[in-house]
Amino acid sequence: MNEFTLHDVQCFDAVVRAGGFQAAASALHRSHPAVFAAVARLERQLGLALLDRSGYRVRMTADGRAFHRKAQTLLTEFAGLRAYATQLSMGEESELHVVIGDLCPRPQTLALLSRFFAACPGTRLHLHVEAVAGPLERLLDGDADLIVHRVDKRDPRIESIGLCEVELVPVIAPTLMPERLPKSVKPEHLRELTQCVMRDTARHTPTRDYFVVEGAPQCTVSDQSMKREIILQGLGWGHLPRYLIEDDLRLERLRSLAGRHLPGAREKIVAARRSDRPHGPVAERLWRYLSQNGPDMFADSVSMHR
Structure with a gap:
């Protein structure tokens, strides 16, 4: 031979x-x-x-x-x-593009990035905030080096680091709650009420509706904080991350609608990047840094997922 x-x-x-x-x-x-x-x-x-x-x-x-x-x-x-x-x-990258998704606990995410980039003065951070399918689209289009969001872990083009698990709770302000609402609320019981939903920032990815009640009037927002304010003021109901509304639920400024027919959801938040492309030395250091420090940073405020 x-x-x-x-x-x-x-x-x-x-x-x-x-x-x-x-x-x-x-x-x-x-x-x-x-x-x-x-x-x-x-x-x-x-x-x-x-x-x-x-x-x-x-x-x-x-x-x-x-x-x-x-x-x-x-x-x-x-x-x-x-x-x-x-x-x-x-060589050392002069810039990195990082996208934060709408469900991310922002204080923890920004604290992690701030500490890392403080030690990399030669690399400029371009920070973007996207919602729904926007973060993943930016990653797959090559417009982002890393995203912090939910992803489909079955996609062979993507590798990820588990950071936390976010619980989404359907909530309503007491002032908007109908008088005769059954104990086990169904989506059709809310069809006459305005539903507050996130605006998808994806440009060409097919739209996927999360929790949308068909036929109900809608109010669309660009971030979870605005969504919370709208729901608090009785202008609509919707799903919000529990970490954002713990005090509102405890003080009964908001009421949970969660039940058998409106179960809410749990979303796994990860740091993700392309697995089929090379990454520069700063991006590699950021990846190791998030792997070592990310889960602990989120542990005190949201449910862990390792």
Whole structure:
């Protein structure tokens, strides 16, 4: 068996993933003959038939499947090495973009960022506040280096650090509460009342409604603090983070509507970044800093999630 090259293995992997030579060539930005020749060379050097070309579409042989499975370790290690080399060549970033989501406990989040960036005077922090799907959209669009918000942990493009768990409670001011409201409130009992909801700052992500009562009049706001004030003044009802309204509930300025039909929700707040892109040295230090200090910072005021 002769020595084979990483390039030839990458071409074979691309053919397998893309389902054919032409699609692999497009994915690799190479010509069809170049990819075909690379795979043929790899087979010749290994002394194995990796692909069955007898059908309409190429398929892996048994040897091809075994070799491809083993090759994943090499390809993953190489991708990590390339990302590390990119990081080394970056140098200290002159700026970082961080997005805070609408559900984040802001005092703790801002305190963490303030302490970190005080020790990084050469890196300018660009801080953005987004709501609903806005933070994740900014991250996936490449407009943010890091977000503090809820994410779908099943997305392979994202890695995250658990910070806290926020409870969302449906609440209403006593002055707005109807006289004959059942003990177990259903959404239809509130349809005649104005519902205060967050305005989604996403620009192109499909809108997802959270807790919206169909047919009810709405008041839209851009942040949770304004939402709390509107609900306190009896201008609407809605869901608010418990950490924001603990005193209001205790002093009965607000009443909880939570029950079997309006259960509220618990949202896991994380620090998240792209896992499929390299990160500079300051971004790496920020990631380690949040991992080491983030959960403890939130522990005293909101429920922990590790």
